[in-house]
Amino acid sequence: MTFVFNEREKCGSCPIRHRAICARCDEDELTLLEGMKSYQTFEAGQPIIWRGDDLTHFASLVSGIASLSRTLEDGRTQMVGLLLPSDFIGRPGRETVDFDVTAVTEVTLCRFQRRPFEDLVERVPHISQRMMEMALDELTAAREWMVLLGRKTAREKIATFLEMIVRRETVPTQSIQEYQLPLTREEIANFLGLTLETISRQLTSLKKDGVVEFIDRRHFRIKDLNALHLASGDDADGGVIV
Amino acid sequence: MTFVFNEREKCGSCPIRHRAICARCDEDELTLLEGMKSYQTFEAGQPIIWRGDDLTHFASLVSGIASLSRTLEDGRTQMVGLLLPSDFIGRPGRETVDFDVTAVTEVTLCRFQRRPFEDLVERVPHISQRMMEMALDELTAAREWMVLLGRKTAREKIATFLEMIVRRETVPTQSIQEYQLPLTREEIANFLGLTLETISRQLTSLKKDGVVEFIDRRHFRIKDLNALHLASGDDADGGVIV
DNA sequence: CGGCTTGTTGATTTAACTCAATGCCCGTGG
DNA sequence: CCACGGGCATTGAGTTAAATCAACAAGCCG
Numbered sequence: 001m002t003f004v005f006n007e008r009e010k011c012g013s014c015p016i017r018h019r020a021i022c023a024r025c026d027e028d029e030l031t032l033l034e035g036m037k038s039y040q041t042f043e044a045g046q047p048i049i050w051r052g053d054d055l056t057h058f059a060s061l062v063s064g065i066a067s068l069s070r071t072l073e074d075g076r077t078q079m080v081g082l083l084l085p086s087d088f089i090g091r092p093g094r095e096t097v098d099f100d101v102t103a104v105t106e107v108t109l110c111r112f113q114r115r116p117f118e119d120l121v122e123r124v125p126h127i128s129q130r131m132m133e134m135a136l137d138e139l140t141a142a143r144e145w146m147v148l149l150g151r152k153t154a155r156e157k158i159a160t161f162l163e164m165i166v167r168r169e170t171v172p173t174q175s176i177q178e179y180q181l182p183l184t185r186e187e188i189a190n191f192l193g194l195t196l197e198t199i200s201r202q203l204t205s206l207k208k209d210g211v212v213e214f215i216d217r218r219h220f221r222i223k224d225l226n227a228l229h230l231a232s233g234d235d236a237d238g239g240v241i242v
Numbered sequence: 243m244t245f246v247f248n249e250r251e252k253c254g255s256c257p258i259r260h261r262a263i264c265a266r267c268d269e270d271e272l273t274l275l276e277g278m279k280s281y282q283t284f285e286a287g288q289p290i291i292w293r294g295d296d297l298t299h300f301a302s303l304v305s306g307i308a309s310l311s312r313t314l315e316d317g318r319t320q321m322v323g324l325l326l327p328s329d330f331i332g333r334p335g336r337e338t339v340d341f342d343v344t345a346v347t348e349v350t351l352c353r354f355q356r357r358p359f360e361d362l363v364e365r366v367p368h369i370s371q372r373m374m375e376m377a378l379d380e381l382t383a384a385r386e387w388m389v390l391l392g393r394k395t396a397r398e399k400i401a402t403f404l405e406m407i408v409r410r411e412t413v414p415t416q417s418i419q420e421y422q423l424p425l426t427r428e429e430i431a432n433f434l435g436l437t438l439e440t441i442s443r444q445l446t447s448l449k450k451d452g453v454v455e456f457i458d459r460r461h462f463r464i465k466d467l468n469a470l471h472l473a474s475g476d477d478a479d480g481g482v483i484v
Numbered sequence: 485c486g487g488c489t490t491g492t493t494g495a496t497t498t499a500a501c502t503c504a505a506t507g508c509c510c511g512t513g514g
Numbered sequence: 515c516c517a518c519g520g521g522c523a524t525t526g527a528g529t530t531a532a533a534t535c536a537a538c539a540a541g542c543c544g
Contacts, residue, residue, distance in 0.1 A: 070389045072475055078392040080385040091378050098382050121374075125367035132363075132370050135377035136333050140340050142384040143322040147312045149391035150320040150435025154532065185491060193392025195533060200492055217491070217541085233314055396500065427523060437501060442524055459509090459523070 005039040005062065005108050014110070019086035020060040021134065024126040032120060036112050042066075042103040048089070049101045057111040058090035064107035065182050068099045069190065079191040081142065082182070084168075088134060090114075092121045104182060149193045152233050157192040158202045159231035162212065166222060181218050206231070247281040247304065247350050256352070261328035262302045263376065266368040274362060278354045284308075284345040290331070291343045299353040300332035306349035307424050310341045311432065321433040323384065324424070326410075330376060332356075334363050346424060391435045394475050399434040400444045401473035404454065408464060423460050448473070 003013055011017060011030045022033055039062070042048055048066060049055075066083040080099060083089065089101060089109070112120075121127050148160055165179050181188070185196040192199070206212050211227045214220045222228055245255055253259060253272045264275055281304070284290055290308060291297075308325040322341060325331065331343060331351070354362075363369050390402055407421050423430070427438040434441070448454050453469045456462045464470055 068385070070385075072389075072393065073477070076393045078389040080388045091382070093375060093378075099385065122371070125370060128367060128374050129364070129370045132374040132377060133335060135374060135381055136335075139377055139381045139384060140333070142381060142388065143310070143341060144312075146322045146384065146388055146391055147314075147320040149388055151314065151318045184489095196491080197493085197534080198532060201532095204492075235315070426521095438523080439502085439525085440500060443500095446524075 005041065005110075007038055010034065011037070014062070016060060016062055016086040016110075020110075021088050021127060021130055022060075024130045025124070026126070029124050029126055032124070033112070036116055036120075038111050040109045040111055042107045042109075044103055044105050044107075046103045047100065048103055048107065048109070049097050051097055051100050053097050055090055055095060055097055055114055057113055058088070058092070058117050059109040059111040061085055061087045061089065062108045062110050065104040066107050067102050067104050067183075067187070067191075069102065070099050077190045078193060079187065080145075081138070082191070088131070092118050092131070104187070154192075154194055154198050154202050155205065155231060156233035157194065158188075158199065158206065159211075159228055160234065161188065161192060162206075162220070162222075163228055163232050166225070166228075178215060178219055178221055181220065247283065247352075249280055252276065253279070256304070258302060258304055258328040258352075262352075263330050263369060263372055264302075266372045267366070268368070271366050271368055274366070275354070278358055278362075280353050282351045282353055284349045284351075286345055286347050286349075288345045289342065290345055290349065290351070291339050293339055293342050295339050297332055297337060297339055298356055300330070300334070300356060300359050301351040301353040303327055303329045303331065304350045304352050307346040308349050309344050309346050309425075309429070309433075311344065312341050319432045320435060321429065322387075323380070324433070330373070334360050334373070346429070396434075396436055396440050396444050397447065397473055398475035399436060400430075400441065400448065401453075401470055402476065403430065403434060404448075404462070404464075405470055405474050408467070408470075420457060420461055420463055423462065 003009060003015055011022060011034050012027075014020075017023070022030060025033065040059075042064075051070065061083050063085055066087075066089075067079050068081040068083060069077055069079040071077040082104075083101070091098070121131065148157055152160065162179075165181070169179055170177065183191065185199045189196040189199050203212075203214075206228075207214060209227070211222070211224050211231060212220050213223050245251060245257055253264060253276050254269075256262075259265070264272060267275065282301075284306075293312065303325050305327055308329075308331075309321050310323040310325060311319055311321040313319040324346075325343070333340070363373065390399055394402065404421075407423070411421055412419065425433065427441045430436075431438040431441050445454075445456075448470075449456060451469070453464070453466050453473060454462050455465050
């Protein structure tokens with residue numbers, strides 16, 4: 001079953017149908033969205049929108065990975081979130097964009113023009129309800145990341161990051177699995193509030209300690225999940241039984 | 243006009259009527275909330291709810307200041323937000339609480355039992371719409387704080403913090419005004435991801451540089467607003483005309 | 485086969501932390 | 515009324531985790 005990113009495609013078979021902003025919509029509401037949507041694709045590395053730009057469209061990320069970040073004048077950059085399929089871009093009620101959005105991999109967006117979509121948010125409770133849920137989830141994630149940025153050591157930061165990747169991708173039954181780093185060392189550094197050299201050093205340190213194993217620069221395996229969790233600095237009990 | 247925190251009081255004259263979760267509600271919807279609300283007061287320093295606790299009530303903060311924070315096992319604490327009047331506590335759809343909530347000053351909450359309130363969120367679009375707006379605003383604030391925690395220097399962090407206080411309290415016309423630090427040095431440190439000694443040192447440094455002036459430990463005046471803004475590390479142009 | 489991007493490793497510096505002493509303010513009780 | 519003690523804040527001395535600067539290695543692509 002392939003879904004082609006074409007406006008004539010039905011939303012019903014869209015890969016993010018049940019997680020995106022439309023998750024709670026019924027058939028009729030979906031038809032409204034169907035009439036408004038348009039797709040747009042960005043190559044890896046391309047900027048999608050800059051902070052301060054006029055917000056002409058809202059969008060759901062359908063495929064690929066994008067980053068949300070802010071750069072200070074002297075070039076210091078902090079990533080404030082990774083956008084994955086079903087994540088939403090734009091803030092109804094605002095005229096401009098607060099953070100830079102950049103395609104990390106090739107990205108496809110399902111876009112809606114601002115005005116018509118804002119009207120829909122007002123008129124269709126299923127959309128504002130879903131938007132509320134998603135915003136609250138992201139808020140919790142952002143706050144947890146604040147703890148990481150403010151209080152964790154470099155090693156804890158990387159361990160947390162690796163654990164996050166493992167959790168996202170793991171189906172509980174899978175055993176020794178290969179995972180992929182979606183970001184370069186520099187991007188990881190900007191996500192964790194560190195420098196790329198520190199990322200490199202801490203990765204080799206985790207490697208030396210037998211926690212992870214690298215197939216190549218971008219692919220790794222977890223050799224000791226319990227040790228990884230301990231290294232993350234989170235809740236000592238939370239993970240595997242000791 | 244005094245508003246007494248008594249269940250028989252009408253919501254119409256509540257001090258946070260037009261900013262809280264009820265902001266968009268009409269008279270009828272307000273009556274529903276009126277029938278559900280109860281007030282609770284906490285002394286300064288008291289815990290309001292702990293991470294992991296069952297969420298029995300949602301609440302709007304009516305008066306005072308509370309903090310939202312997380313503490314790692316070894317005692318490292320990171321504050322992830324300050325709750326001010328009209329801010330909301332609790333996440334509809336979750337059973338437990340994600341962060342510790344503590345009264346910084348004396349705090350009064352307007353509370354709603356979980357189940358009935360969750361039903362209301364489903365049935366009354368004005369509530370989910372307002373909740374969405376508030377969550378999105380907080381999300382932007384949280385992300386901006388992530389930039390501070392991940393990339394700003396100690397001096398920039400404190401300057402940003404002071405500027406935040408000044409912005410919150412200032413009516414544009416006011417001139418040389420006195421502001422109050424709502425937190426102790428230690429609490430500021432936990433908010434900014436620093437230690438209390440660093441807070442102290444940086445405050446005296448800003449004092450020496452003629453940026454601020456202290457009346458006592460908790461009260462200060464801004465001597466050079468432009469310099470304060472420059473020290474915050476934010477957008478070089480954003481503030482006062484150079 | 486170079487040239488470019490990305491990543492690793494080493495040497496050195498530095499901003500912020502830690503540890504420790506002292507000061508200040510305020511309330512309480514002799 | 516003054517002494518004492520506890521909480522909060524300041525300041526100093528020394529340490530350290532991560533940043534910076536710099537060289538080099540490993541892929542990758544035309």
